[in-house]
Amino acid sequence: MKYSVATQGRVFVLRLEDGEIVHEVIEKFATDQKIEAASLIILGGADDGSKLVVGPKEDRGVPVEAMKTELTNVHEVTGTGTLFPDENGVPLLHMHLACGRENRTTTGCIREGVKVWQVMEVVIHELVGSSAKRVLEEPLGFKLLQP
Structure with missing residues (x-):
């Protein structure tokens, strides 16, 4: 295990609007507000055509090939995530959503593009003083958190 220490800073409450792409809006907001690190919770609706990464094709295959x-149709969603800068200081959101419709749920990472249906609510808890960054790690091919 690796870790770093941070303290809580500002808390932001966002309402995402119909048709917005979740990770794009949140990362731009973080840049505009100079949020370097944060934890997030989200709930609302994901629109038809939203895309998720739902796991690796092989259990231990390297580099990892993602299933998408x-x-x-529209799904109810709830999720959590973290936001940390990459090596260039660009904020990157890592968020997973559980997306349900009727009696079926699909869970995955939103990086491929989840589109808001009508509204999503986001609470961002800024983390201040963190040295953590997302750094590209081979052979996995992911930008992983380095506390």
Whole structure:
């Protein structure tokens, strides 16, 4: 285990609007507000055609080849995430959503593009004083958190 220490800074409450792409809006907001690190919670609706990464194709295959899925119809969502800068200081959101419709749930990472259906609510808890960054790690091919 590796770790770093941070303290809580500002708390932001956002309402994402119909058609917005979740990670794009949040990362731009973080840049505009000079949020270097944060934890997030989110809930609302994901629109038809939203895309998720739903796991690796092989359990231990390297480099990792992602499985992707696209939502059909509107889904209710809830999720959590973290936001940390990459090596260049660009904020990168890592968020997973559980997306449900009727009696079926799909869970995955939003990096491929989750589109807001009507509204999503986001609470961002800024983390101040963190030295953590997302750094590209081979052979996995991911920008992983380095506390």
